[in-house]
Ligand code: GDP
């Protein structure tokens with residue numbers, strides 16, 4: 001399909017973030033949260049927990065984005081809760097609407113089918129805008145593009161371990177570009193054609209594939225099919241620049257033109273993960289085992305004994321060695337030894 005003019009407009013934001021360490025040794029980085037006004041209380045919970053475990057010592061700033069204007073109540077309560085300052089940004093309608101090239105009859109028929117099949121968020125329009133925004137637009141927002149690294153945070157998440165080091169500094173010092181705490185298998189019905197579309201993109205852009213990629217993590221048959229493994233993107237510490245530059249910029253545009261954010265329900269998690277696995281040198285990927293993390297439904301708790309004095313989570317609650325997780329596969333692919341006693345946590 002032909003690219004409608006919206007894309008060229010969207011593409012013009014070019015960021016020049018400061019990539020030096022700050023005078024105090026921190027990194028030019030921020031927390032980034034997409035959130036609704038009505039999620040204020042759930043957001044305050046996440047802030048309180050992350051401030052307590054980490055940010056009260058580091059005072060990184062926090063960027064909040066919303067497709068509606070933030071209320072004064074929201075901004076006042078948030079400003080009082082964060083220790084590093086807060087910025088509030090508006091997501092313009094052109095980043096939160098159905099593009100003109102989408103066939104809306106086809107789209108609505110598919111939403112009805114997905115709803116009938118009880119696919120989570122199958123009939124939701126706003127969820128699709130969210131996934132598309134988190135895939136292709138958040139990093140172009142001027143409040144975000146000024147930073148070298150970001151840490152994505154959602155409402156109602158929890159952090160179980162004292163983070164007594166600076167993960168942003170860790171990322172920068174170790175040339176990491178994408179870090180996660182939880183990996184899972186995606187619902188196949190939400191990404192029916194994502195892999196075929198990805199293969200078509202790669203056929204047109206063969207140099208996009210990094211020679212030292214992590215294809216094995218996302219495919220069990222050398223690229224024929226997608227094994228549904230993805231990093232759970234509600235937690236993400238990553239480089240802004242990876243998304244703004246090639247090949248990701250072209251990849252997102254290609255995906256968007258194919259329409260799967262609307263005809264299917266492509267999540268930003270598989271999109272980010274496929275890109276990170278294919279386009280990055282694997283040395284830039286990182287698993288933050290020491291960051292105990294909870295997002296409603298799922299826990300990552302580091303099981304090693306050394307963490308018991310730092311973390312309040314129960315090792316038996318960890319998803320890591322359960323069949324839903326892709327962590328065992330991650331350890332294998334990256335040649336990382338399994339933690340001692342992991343067999344106790346196979347579920
Ligand atoms: P789930 O984790 O996949 O169940 O999805 P969530 O409901 O947690 O949404 C993911 C992120 O997008 C969270 O940070 C939400 O606060 C945010 N979000 C989801 N839908 C909307 C929306 O319609 N407007 C805004 N402003 N934020 C949204």
Ligand code: MN
Nearest residue numbers: 154155234295
């Ligand atoms: Mn969520």
